[in-house]
Amino acid sequence: MATPAIEVAGLRKRYGEGEAAVDALKGVDMIIHPGEVVGLIGPSGSGKSTLLKCLGAVIEPSAGRMALAGQTIFDERWKIRDLRALRRDSIGFVFQAPYLIPFLDVTDNVALLPMLAGKPNHEARRQAMELLEALDVGHRAKASPSELSGGEQQRVAIARALVNRPPVILADEPTAPLDSERALNVIRILNRMAGQYQTAIIVVTHDEKIIPTFQRLYHIRDGRTFEEAGEGRSA
Amino acid sequence: MxxxxxxxxxxxxxxxxxxxxxxxxxxxxxxxxxxxxxxxxxxAQVLLRNSGADIWVVQQETLGPYAEPSSLRDDVYRSVLGLPGVADAANVTYLNMQIRHDERDVRVMAVGFEPGQPGEPPFLSAGRHIARNHYEVVADARTGFRLGERIRIRRQDHTVVGLTRRMVSSSGDPMVFLPLKDAQEAQFLKDNDAIVNERARTAANPALNRPGVPGLLDAIQASQTTSRSANAVLVRVASGWDSEQVAEGIRRWKHLEAFTRVQMEEILVSKLIxxxxxxxxxxxxxxxxxxxxxxxxxxxxxxxxxxxxxxxxxxxxxxxxxxxxxxxxxxxxxxxxxxxxxxxxxxxxxxxxxxxxxxxxxxxxxxxxxxxxxxxxxxxxxxxxxxxxxxxxxxxx
Structure with missing residues (x-):
């Protein structure tokens, strides 16, 4: 069996101290393998966003263990000094809204990450174009984000998340602003990209219509995760 | 990146x-x-440069003629000329005044000078230099005066015979150059009513109008109406002489204040403004x-x-x-x-x-x-x- 892309064990997160303390995560366990697209669903306040922020190395968990591609990044404390570089190189983000940088064209929105990692501009742009072509938005490479449709913007956001070939992509309600057809298209793209680049993708969603498309599904309730045992799930 | x-x-x-x-x-x-x-x-620097002087000789214990009023008898320049190191010395007067022109008042500095001597405008942009001893002026172009125009300065009309440029006082007023005698009258000569009043006062004073002393009253009255003063003497130093050395001689032997160009620049730039x-x-x-x-x-x-x-x-x-x-x-x-x-x-x-x-x-x-x-x-x-x-x-x- 290949090394898991994400391995989470007993992850806890407590906000505040003393009587005012709130346990947002009470022991999350999760293993996701490269190439898997996994759904994470749960009601509001269940801890979805907190888990996403912990997995994204944006907030520090209170206890537990997290590993990315076999490398322990948290074990009671951060094991990585440069979390910024970790996010840049090992974690891709897709948001509810695309949040593209409005003053950069489509190519540079995608190429920005490799540039930040120190790649030469031409190499970063070549890499970006490759992905944009794969996501069928290559023809809008020079367009400004404001000139794109919602679906195109989300595909560019996916390209941005993938461009550094991270082992993990965290997608936070990526289909929320899209109609059914476009939403399913985005999920199809995520599945295709996960297989093609062997990236593990966690999709946080409330969207009923895309839930059946996940290979595996995690429920989160009161800070704890439960894997739904389901057969026949496929992209 | x-x-x-x-x-x-x-x-x-x-x-x-x-x-x-x-x-x-x-x-x-x-x-x-x-x-x-x-x-x-x-x-301020243009004013000094255009005057063509190396030393300004003024009334003792004053910072004249630009920063403070200064008054000298107009024969002082002769004794200054006799001092070693003095190449040229000439009287000059400066008077800030308003001249009526085209239904508006023009603020000017009237400069009295002697042709060919320090104080003369160094160049003209139009017209000619003053050729007569009276009633001709050279004006800075910013006054708005035109060649051939007649302007009134105090009691006399003057003809504009020449125009010059960038000739301004330290406060930026354009200059009008006129013959020294006209300038002296404009500045020092009292008006007719004041002269009549002064004569009556003098005649009423028994100490000055003594019986049996013919000519005394006339002599006193004549001296009261004189305009034989200047504001400064501009000095050009002979080649090979140091300005400070010549100025020191003037201070020591003539009991007058003498400022070199460096000192005058200090007064104008550092103190006046x-x-x-x-x-x-x-x-x-x-x-x-x-x-x-x-x-x-x-x-x-x-x-x-x-x-x-x-x-x-x-x-x-x-x-x-x-x-x-x-x-x-x-x-x-x-x-x-x-x-x-x-x-x-x-x-x-x-x-x-x-x-x-x-x-x-x-x-x-x-x-x-x-x-x-x-x-x-x-x-x-x-x-x-x-x-x-x-x-x-x-x-x-």
């Missing part, structure tokens, strides 16, 4: 240009204020503070408008120094746009100022450095706000 600031400015160019215009007008005012100060200094310079300096400081506050507010507001983008940039791994650099560069870009507009408008509106405005390239460079410094300082508040943005805000929940 691409320039995020450059892209942002290009993307929102209209916002930057309009903001830059507002800032530029403020910078234009600042540069103009510096130009006004430089103009005042230059006016000191208050104005401080006034302008204070105004410049206030303008710099106002500009800094405006740039700071604009950059801060622009940064707050990009909070979500900044959060995304931080989330995807952009370094703090890249974000700080972006805001700093945008602030400097705004300053640069403002400076270019400010310099342009200051140059365009300078000729319309009533007084001379001298915009020196050195001042422009210093201004640019100051603008960049102010913009860099002004960006600190926005940088602080940007660095405090939590990347987690890019993720919902």
């Amino acid at each position: 691409i320039s995020l600031a450059g892209r942002d400015i290009l993307h929102s160019w209209s916002k930057y240009v309009f903001t830059g215009v507002g800032l530029g007008l403020l910078i234009g005012v600042t540069l103009s204020m510096a130009g006004i100060y430089r103009g005042m200094v230059d006016d 000191e208050t104005s310079a401080r006034q302008i300096g204070t105004f410049l400081v206030i303008l710099a503070i106002v500009s800094a506050a405006i740039v700071s507010f604009i950059i801060y507001t622009m940064t707050l408008g990009k909070i979500r983008e900044l959060a995304v940039l931080k989330l995807i791994g952009t370094r703090n120094r890249t974000i700080a650099g972006m805001i700093l560069q945008e602030s400097l870009g705004l300053g640069l746009i403002g400076f270019v507009i400010g310099k342009t408008v200051a140059t365009l509106w300078a000729p319309y100022f009533p007084k001379y405005v001298l915009l020196l390239p050195g001042d422009a460079i210093r201004g640019l450095v100051a603008v960049m410094l102010v913009c860099a300082l002004a960006s600190l508040v926005a940088i602080r706000a940007a660095l405090k943005v939590d990347p987690a805000t890019a993720i919902g929940g």
